[in-house]
Amino acid sequence: xxxxxxxxxxxxFDVFDPAKDTECMVAAHASAPGYLxxxxxxxxxxxxxxxxxxxxxxxxTRVAALIRDERLEHVVVPQKHIHVLSKRFGKDMQVLVVxxxxxxxxxxxxxxxxxxxEPVLRDLLRVLVKFPGLDSNSKNVQxxxxxxxxxxxxxxxxxxxxxxxxxxxxxxxxxxEKFKLARTILGSRFREAPx
Numbered sequence: 001x002x003x004x005x006x007x008x009x010x011x012x013f014d015v016f017d018p019a020k021d022t023e024c025m026v027a028a029h030a031s032a033p034g035y036l037x038x039x040x041x042x043x044x045x046x047x048x049x050x051x052x053x054x055x056x057x058x059x060x061t062r063v064a065a066l067i068r069d070e071r072l073e074h075v076v077v078p079q080k081h082i083h084v085l086s087k088r089f090g091k092d093m094q095v096l097v098v099x100x101x102x103x104x105x106x107x108x109x110x111x112x113x114x115x116x117x118e119p120v121l122r123d124l125l126r127v128l129v130k131f132p133g134l135d136s137n138s139k140n141v142q143x144x145x146x147x148x149x150x151x152x153x154x155x156x157x158x159x160x161x162x163x164x165x166x167x168x169x170x171x172x173x174x175x176x177e178k179f180k181l182a183r184t185i186l187g188s189r190f191r192e193a194p195x
Contacts, residue, residue, distance in 0.1 A: 001089070002039050002041060002042050002089070002093075003041060003042050003070070004041055005017075005025055008025060008027055008039075011027065013027035013028065013029050013037070014027060014028045014029070014030075015027040016028075021093050024038050024039070024040055024052070025038065025039050025040065025041065026038050027039075028100070029191070033100075034099065034100050035097055035099065035100055036097075036099075036100050037095050037096070037097060037098070037100065038053070038056075038096040039095045039096070039097060040052070042090075043102075046090075046092050046093065049094060050082075050094055051092055053096045054082065055154075055155035055156075055157075056080050056096060056153075056154050056155045057080045057081060057082055057096065058076070058157075059080075059131075059154025059155055059156075059157035059158075060078060060079060060080040060154050061080075061101065062131070062157055062158075063077040063127060063131065063134075063151055063154060063157065064077050064079070065127075066130055066131075067127075067128060067141045070126065072123040072126060072127070073119070073121040073123065073126055073148075074117075074119055074120040074122075074124070074147070074149060075120075075123045075124060075126075075148060075149045075150075075151065076101060076144060076148050076149070076150050076151070077150070077151045077154070078096050078099035078100070078101050078150070078158050079098070080096055080097070080099070080150070080154070081096070081097045082094050082095075082097075083095050083096075083097050092125040101111055101144060101150045101152075101176075102142050102144055102145045102146075103142040103143065103144055103145075103150050103152070104142065104144065104145055105142065106138045106139050106142065108143065109138045109141075109142040109143045109173075110138045110173045111173075112143045112147075112178065113115060113138070113143075113170055113173030113174055113178070114166075114170050114173060114174065114175045114178070115175065115178070116178055117147070118172065118181065119148060120147065120148070121178065121181065121182060122185060124141070124149045124166050125182060125185050125186060127151065128167075129186070131157045131158070132159075133156040133157050133158055133159030134151060134153075134154065134156060134157055135153050135156055135169070136167065136168070136169050136170050137169035137170070138169070138173060139152075139153070140152050140153035141170065145176075153171070165169075167179070167182060167186075
């Protein structure tokens with residue numbers, strides 16, 4: 001079932017097409033509304049998959065704790081849980097179960113960044129300052145239909161090589177005015193991204 005996206009589709013799942021074939025497979029199923037399932041193809045070692053899923057789940061827990069503790073109102077993170085599959089799928093097989101958040105998509109998110117409201121920008125930057133390892137491109141940090149920012153890709157939340165916020169990706173979507181505001185908010189925590 002997890003040999004490929006095609007095999008997963010044949011098993012009755014709605015499998016999303018990724019930007020790159022090397023990415024984690026993502027699927028939904030009619031019997032589990034409100035959830036997505038993430039799984040790497042079988043050719044990826046189970047130990048690698050387990051470590052990746054653990055990092056994603058822990059990243060979601062950490063970001064959710066920050067949102068709760070600092071009462072951030074304009075950012076959300078999906079809950080992520082590791083589910084161990086039955087032995088019929090193989091030894092120690094896991095799938096990552098992810099809460100489905102109503103996001104607008106990459107293109108619409110990029111358009112919304114141009115005129116991002118200051119309170120939303122402040123909450124976004126607060127998360128990026130705390131977790132500068134997070135990938136802040138429009139695929140991983142998307143707007144929800146109700147105007148919040150959803151942090152989707154969380155496994156890099158603690159990358160030790162990233163200490164300051166560069167805004168490397170989202171700066172391409174911010175208007176000049178919003179980028180200037182972001183730099184002001186960040187102050188000394190802002191670092192120019194290498195070109």
